[in-house]
Amino acid sequence: xxxxxxxxxxxxxxxxxxxxxxxxxxxxxxxxxxxxxxxxxxxxxxxxxxxxxxxxxxxxxxxxxxxxxxxxxxxxxxxxxxxxxxxxxxxxxxxxxxxxxxxxxxxxxxxxxx
Amino acid sequence: xxxxxxxxxxxxxxxxxxxxxxxxxxxxxxxxxxxxxxxxxxxxxxxxxxxxxxxxxxxxxxxxxxxxxxxxxxxxxxxxxxxxxxxxxxxxxxxxxxxxxxxxxxxxxxxxxx
Numbered sequence: 001x002x003x004x005x006x007x008x009x010x011x012x013x014x015x016x017x018x019x020x021x022x023x024x025x026x027x028x029x030x031x032x033x034x035x036x037x038x039x040x041x042x043x044x045x046x047x048x049x050x051x052x053x054x055x056x057x058x059x060x061x062x063x064x065x066x067x068x069x070x071x072x073x074x075x076x077x078x079x080x081x082x083x084x085x086x087x088x089x090x091x092x093x094x095x096x097x098x099x100x101x102x103x104x105x106x107x108x109x110x111x112x113x114x
Numbered sequence: 115x116x117x118x119x120x121x122x123x124x125x126x127x128x129x130x131x132x133x134x135x136x137x138x139x140x141x142x143x144x145x146x147x148x149x150x151x152x153x154x155x156x157x158x159x160x161x162x163x164x165x166x167x168x169x170x171x172x173x174x175x176x177x178x179x180x181x182x183x184x185x186x187x188x189x190x191x192x193x194x195x196x197x198x199x200x201x202x203x204x205x206x207x208x209x210x211x212x213x214x215x216x217x218x219x220x221x222x223x224x225x226x227x228x
Contacts, residue, residue, distance in 0.1 A: 033215070043158070045216065095214060102160040105158040108156070
C-alpha cells in the first residue's frame, strides 16, 4: 500500500481557468476528506465522502468548487474560474471507519493562481 | 463549534534541549485530540492521538502529550529534540460524533538550532 496519493503535486494556473485535482485514498478506506491549507495556517475542512456519498460540505466550498468520488474509490476536486484567493495547498486524507481515529494524509497539491 | 488555539507560533530550541508546544481547545462536547507534524512541502503525519483512557499519550519520534480536561489542554512535549524535529506542528480536535472532521490550530513552527 502506497498511502494516499495526490496528483499533481504542483499546479500553476492563470486566473479564470479551471483546475482539477485527483486523490487516490488507501484502498480499503471508506472515508475521504479534502482540506485546504493557506500559507502559515492550519488546514481547514472542505468536504468529506463516505464511499461515494458526499456527506458534508464546508461553507468554504463555494459554488465554484465541486468534489466527486465516483464508485467510492478515487476523488476529484475541481475549481472553476480560479481566483488568486484559491492559491493554497489542497490536502486529501482517508480513513477506514468513523471511529475518531486519526487519518492518513496525502502530500497535497499546491495550487498557485497567477 | 469547537476551536483550537496554539499559543506559540514559533518556538526556537537548541538541539538536545526539551520542548513543549501548547494547545488549548474549546468544545461543549467530548472530543478526540491529535498532534500532527508537517515537514516543508509535505502532508501531515500523525504524531499521537488521545481517544480515551490514560491522559498521558506516547507517540512516535519520542513525543508525548498530556490531556487535561479541566484546563482543556493537550500540550506536546519531547525531552530532547534533534535537528530533524524542525517542522510545523499542528494540534487538532474532532468531535466524537461528527464524521471525524478535524479542526486544526494555527500551528507552531519549531526551529531546532545546533
